[in-house]
Amino acid sequence: MASRCWRWWGWSAWPRTRPPPAGSTPSFRHHLSTQEKTPQICVVGSGPAGFYTAQHLLKQHPQAHVDIYEKQPVPFGLVRFGVAPDHPEVKNVINTFTQTAHSGRCAFWGNVEVGRDVTVPELREAYHAVVLSYGAEDHRALEIPGEELPGVCSARAFVGWYNGLPENRELEPDLSCDTAVILGQGNVALDVARILLTPPEHLERTDITKAALGVLRQSRVKTVWLVGRRGPLQVAFTIKVPRPRKRLTELLLRTATEKPGPEEAARRASASRAWGLRFFRSPQQVLPSPDGRRAAGVRLAVTRLEGVGEATRAVPTGDMEDLPCGLVLSSVGYKSRPVDPSVPFDSKLGVIPNVEGRVMDVPGLYCSGWVKRGPTGVIATTMTDSFLTGQMLLQDLKAGLLPSGPRPGYAAIQALLSSRGVRPVSFSDWEKLDAEEVARGQGTGKPREKLVDPQEMLRLLGH
Numbered sequence: 001m002a003s004r005c006w007r008w009w010g011w012s013a014w015p016r017t018r019p020p021p022a023g024s025t026p027s028f029r030h031h032l033s034t035q036e037k038t039p040q041i042c043v044v045g046s047g048p049a050g051f052y053t054a055q056h057l058l059k060q061h062p063q064a065h066v067d068i069y070e071k072q073p074v075p076f077g078l079v080r081f082g083v084a085p086d087h088p089e090v091k092n093v094i095n096t097f098t099q100t101a102h103s104g105r106c107a108f109w110g111n112v113e114v115g116r117d118v119t120v121p122e123l124r125e126a127y128h129a130v131v132l133s134y135g136a137e138d139h140r141a142l143e144i145p146g147e148e149l150p151g152v153c154s155a156r157a158f159v160g161w162y163n164g165l166p167e168n169r170e171l172e173p174d175l176s177c178d179t180a181v182i183l184g185q186g187n188v189a190l191d192v193a194r195i196l197l198t199p200p201e202h203l204e205r206t207d208i209t210k211a212a213l214g215v216l217r218q219s220r221v222k223t224v225w226l227v228g229r230r231g232p233l234q235v236a237f238t239i240k241v242p243r244p245r246k247r248l249t250e251l252l253l254r255t256a257t258e259k260p261g262p263e264e265a266a267r268r269a270s271a272s273r274a275w276g277l278r279f280f281r282s283p284q285q286v287l288p289s290p291d292g293r294r295a296a297g298v299r300l301a302v303t304r305l306e307g308v309g310e311a312t313r314a315v316p317t318g319d320m321e322d323l324p325c326g327l328v329l330s331s332v333g334y335k336s337r338p339v340d341p342s343v344p345f346d347s348k349l350g351v352i353p354n355v356e357g358r359v360m361d362v363p364g365l366y367c368s369g370w371v372k373r374g375p376t377g378v379i380a381t382t383m384t385d386s387f388l389t390g391q392m393l394l395q396d397l398k399a400g401l402l403p404s405g406p407r408p409g410y411a412a413i414q415a416l417l418s419s420r421g422v423r424p425v426s427f428s429d430w431e432k433l434d435a436e437e438v439a440r441g442q443g444t445g446k447p448r449e450k451l452v453d454p455q456e457m458l459r460l461l462g463h
Helices: 048-060 077-081 088-101 120-126 155-163 187-197 210-217 244-257 262-270 379-398 410-419 427-442 454-460
Strands: 006-009 040-044 065-069 106-109 129-132 152-154 179-183 223-227 273-278 281-288 295-306 313-324 327-330 365-367
Touching: 040 048, 040 120, 048 065, 048 077, 048 088, 048 379, 077 088, 077 155, 088 106, 106 410, 106 427, 120 129, 120 410, 129 379, 152 155, 155 187, 155 210, 155 327, 179 187, 187 223, 187 273, 281 313, 295 327, 365 379, 427 454
Parallel strands: 006 273, 040 065, 040 129, 065 106, 129 365, 152 327, 179 223, 179 327, 223 273
Antiparallel strands: 281 295, 295 313
């Protein structure tokens, strides 16, 4: 049986509106306008940002109706497609989101791609307010020579592959090499390193896809390096303890400087797999194999830090170093895409320009989550951020800043989708797919066997 132990190799807007005078703002219950009675609100994206926004709106406004639109036929976004299979406890938020979806004032409509099947102006016409919470579905490019070589892929695509994201199901990473290099030192980089090095028998009872498990069983990867431009004090990954940065620094220093005892030394020496952090290294080029057909290494510039505090940056020293490997995974960040030409978008920052969630210069349009603030933080950060957007929307509703008069909501969108041949997937449809996944997993002792082909999902639902 493969050893679980790993050897550690050390380091070589839309402007704010002035509120009405105190006491003049009508309460939700006493405001008589139609949109106050039953505001129709639409949320685009069913990951944590979308569901937390919906949750806040439903809880704080007793008549609000919220429709959640999702590109995939299945809900939950990065909780389903981003959280590592060996961290099932993080996925428990799905229970909370399911409660929200079961509300009589909430509806989920999957298999609807906003920007393709229906436009944002069409949504704005049908609803009193629209919240864009569709996350960051792209990755930041390295922008170095050799990035296009076979053997190089984004950590985002790799995560999508082992987690069953339909668009990544045919990735087929080549794990026949001895060494993998991950460029980046955030939580995603750590997840990828852990999945590459964990003996497959330890993943057999997780919700990792059948295809990914099969490839990992054949993997020959023994060593994984995580490369970062800056030093140990600037690493992007986090730990679940109070005072995390101090604790993280202590852990790194202790591991690097303490001499292991005889037992630990023996364990490390006998470990079949190893990983390490390479600090002060910036990728310059992916090196090709002699025949030029695939990646064979990474050329790194040695860096040093300049500046203090937030202004600290890595600058090259002039020295170079080549790190041989057969697999390169770039993990330098996720990036949002523009959803619709009518929505302002800052392509440099990869966010929708906004002030506290109000989209700049577009009254009635809001955003929450990563598309609002950039791809940083954990699920709890997104929760706080989404509640704030919900709060701003309700403030504007109360102040009479949103369209008055009734809005048709889903009835209008359903007619449009029907005329375009789009069949939405409801939450009860999802629950049928969920039951099918759980049933498929039971035979092999897994919590579920994820469906990865949207066409198969729609066939199972009779669409």
